[in-house]
Amino acid sequence: MTHVMACIDNSQSSLAVCDYAAWASQQLNAPLTLLHVLDKEKYPASADLSGNIGLGSREHLLEELATLDAQRAKLALEQGQHMLEKARERTVISGAIAPDMKQRHGHLVESLSDLQDDIRLLVIGRVGEDSKHNAHSLGSQIEAVVRTIHRPILITTSQFKKTEKVMLAFDGSPTANKTVQMLAASPLCEGLTIHIVMVGADSQDNQSELENARSALASSGLMVQAEIRPGEVETVLHAYQAEHAIDLLVMGAYGHSRIRQFLVGSTTTTMLRTATIPVLLLR
The missing domain is CATH 3.40.50.620 (HUPs)
Incomplete structure (x- = not known):
């Protein structure tokens, strides 16, 4: 239970998450880990499409669909890696020392639960990339994270402000x-x-x-x-x-x-x- 762990995605909150995580890492003198989770429901690791098209389908169509799914998942993983690299650059500029990066394929709550023993403070944006962007929107997974992860959780807004x-x-x-x-x-x-x-x-x-x-x-x-x-x-x-x-x-x-x-x-x-x-x- 030593790391500040920051959840990074493609949402408006991620820049603020980086800044607050870097601040917390310095205040706590704790190592920083940046985490990106690729949702396996949107991007399955492997696809079984044998029952999805119906009778009379040609085998090559199934193969093409499986290939497309694999390409989408590969591109999503590469995009996530790019986001992590940019997040690491930002946190270093904000004062974090040698932040680590993790990328996982699965559900966010399950991934955090698996990593819970290493988390001293979890930093997560109030709004995720799949949430509606309005003044009172709230990420669909926030409540599940709060109920499941028994660690201090810092839920950020979309803009960083120095904490005084x-x-x-x-x-x-x-x-x-x-x-x-x-x-x-x-x-x-x-x-x-x-x-x-x-x-x-x-x-x-x-x-x-x-x-x-x-x-x-x-x-x-x-x-x-x-x-x-x-x-x-x-x-x-x-x-x-x-x-x-x-x-x-x-x-x-x-x-x-x-x-x-x-x-x-x-x-x-x-x-x-x-x-x-x-x-x-x-x-």
Whole structure:
């Protein structure tokens, strides 16, 4: 579990994925791996067309179709290799040291699952090459990746912006406290300002939980601000982000609290669609 792994494809997000992955690799002092997965449903490794044409078909037609499929798959592999080369050039310019490249043939989620033991941080674009490009589009595989890969996941927007201010969505739960501990122990946010935002009543219990979180992060040398705000979680977080020019949202993934309900089922899609900044999901 040592590498920053970045998922590269032909989407608008890939340039930003490269930039954020290079940044994370430097912050974590971790090697960077660039990954391209060729979808085996679109480009099967080998094709059996014997049942696809019907009675009376000539054998040479089947052979020609199989040859065309093989050519398409070969060209797709070459295009993927070219994308990886360009991605490596970009990450090196952005400060990454000797990034590695991997190309696999299969499904993205399965490939990531196989590589999971080597992943310290996964960086993936919010929108993939097969997704619709609009303000609230979300890649079709994002939720599956989030549910399957039990590693920190940085979901990027389509444009890179230097990260200076981080907002941690906090609710005082065990998962949220674990997220605080992970941030305190990680060099990812060194030199950045952390805003801890708790959505709820300004009660003594909440104040105590928030102060414990603030103290844990501050004791690790991080610059920390903490605030409790009432209201609906999504509305409050987006308003705070705009008000303080936040560059990165950090949330604990899964659980049953008000905040982490956003990461289960349709609310996961809602939160990621409405976020205008990268989202770092921690476990």
